[in-house]
Amino acid sequence: MDSSLFPRDLFAELERLQHQMQQSFELSPSIRGLARGAFPALNVASTPQSAEVYAFAPGLEPASIHVQIERGVLSISGERSGTLPGAEGQASVHVNERFAGRFHRVITLTDDVDPNAVRASYRDGVLHVSIQRQQAAQPRRINVT
């Protein structure tokens, strides 16, 4: 357990402790919920026909989400308003963890996607963007006669 040569070296000891703490957090990042500072959280997947992007952005108006593809980069941006009361009210805030404010995230797409064949839908607070691959890039079975 005692990994430092001179246990009385307080700074080294503190640094080691800090490192250990950080590591124990990083070992199971998923349990900490969505990564803070990165709103919305993104999952990206691919199928032979398409690229699929899921943005976990709850509490938005679908029309207010800005989705754009430019030169192979998909960008998702918008703004989420806060729910916290103003300072003048009688209410007090006990926990404040949810993201509020403007957000902007970008994903670089692979070269074979077709920027003209995009579908985006928003449901239960998840934005799903599906981008088709170009026909020429899709695997094709060649019939042997």
Place this chain on the structure above:
Amino acid sequence: MTQTESRVARQPQAAELPALLPPVDVIEDAEGITLYADLPGVPKERLDVHIDGEVLVIEGEMGLEMPKDMEATHVEVGLPRYRRVFTLSRELDPMRMSAELKQGVLKVFIHKAEHARPRRIEVSG
């Protein structure tokens, strides 16, 4: 720990399915406590909000539609369910609770019991 902190302290849970910890906002006013929780991907049918003794339990399972032959290339949300537990304090009335889920945001309101509402005491003299 101050009184207000203890109202919404988290309870450690063991032997449960691994779940994400949803971020929350908790706001208290004279009428009661309002809690907002981010549960993106959870439809109403798969959300469970209940009070068990003095504990408020929020559980939700995602219902995302995904293509079958999908292969993940980048994952920030790695579990399909959320769970979070709060200890309520006695001045809250669990019988008067409302919950509403809208676009992945859960809003729970719990009234304070009548006797616990703030009262202004007139100073005479």
